[in-house]
Amino acid sequence: MKRLITRYILLFIIGSVAFAALFAYLGHRRFHEAGPTTVDLTYVLVKGESLRQISDTLEQRGMIYSNRIFTAGVRLYKFDRRLKAGEYNIPAKASMNDIMEILASGQVIQHKITFVEGWSSFEFIDALEQHQALTGDKPQIPEGSLLPETYFFPRGTTRQQLISQMQEQQQSLLQKLWDNRRTDLPFSTMQEAIILASIVEKETALPSERRHIAGVFINRLRKGMRLQSDPTVVYGIRQGRALERPISYNDLRTAHPYNTYMHHGLPKGPICHPGRLAIEAVFNPMPTEDLYFVADGTGGHRFAKTLQEHNRNVRHWRNIEAEMRKKTISEGSSPESSPPNRSAAD
Incomplete structure (x- = not known):
């Protein structure tokens, strides 16, 4: 009887082990x-x-x-x-x-966000708030303190962490350029360089023009001439938001710390977050005798050494504006008039 019981127990153990082995095998196969x-x-x-x-x-x-x-x-x-x-x-x-x-x-997963060169803090904050992979409260961003580029980050990154990364990127670029800067540039601090770079950024969308625009502003600063930059006037009125209408003569006469038609030297602070090329341009401006520039109707500018030459360029721009108004009227829209682009003009 004992042998029979022992045999049954042994068979049960063997069966259990076999079942466990089969289960483990099937589970292992399922796992893979x-x-x-x-x-x-x-x-x-x-x-x-x-x-x-x-x-x-x-x-x-x-x-x-x-x-x-x-x-x-x-x-x-x-x-x-x-x-x-x-x-x-x-x-x-x-x-x-x-x-x-x-x-x-x-x-x-690395999420991506692209900040456009020349955006204001208002536009940066809007982009940061809309990105669903970022967390944290609405940030406060000093104007001109970030380097606009494409950034990658994992979900859960805080907005402040990304802002800190952009600020570090800008400071790293600034320090490198500052350490190798020319000694004859008419600014004495990194902040002044950023202010000038922000104006260069807003004055042209063409990378090929940035060094030339910077050269004009450098010349005017050296001569004690007012910069007379339209984007500085707009920033003083709208604080980084779009003006949504042509700039007017009244705007040019509106007193505020950013109005470079009324004040000599650089404005109170940056008017946007300048990109890498604009920052590099103010540290390495194009050698030029030009003191003036005005829009040429193609997205770029005409440059001039003298006021007489500049006035001819302004008349050329005025003719282009007149043709544009005629076309607008013929298409049934209401034309809008504006003062000439007087950037860097007396």
């Missing part, structure tokens, strides 16, 4: 086989989540076949303490093993 998803999906692993919570969420979203097999596999491979918080891309058909390795890699 292609997953149920047919498209790439995004998964956010929240900091502090337990392995069970992660497994349940993955199963609920249809990204794995079994939360139990995923949990067992992660523990078997000792990955349960290696999973890292962040936002991950999970490719279609990813196996549970693939997902485990992805969540342990730390290679989170």
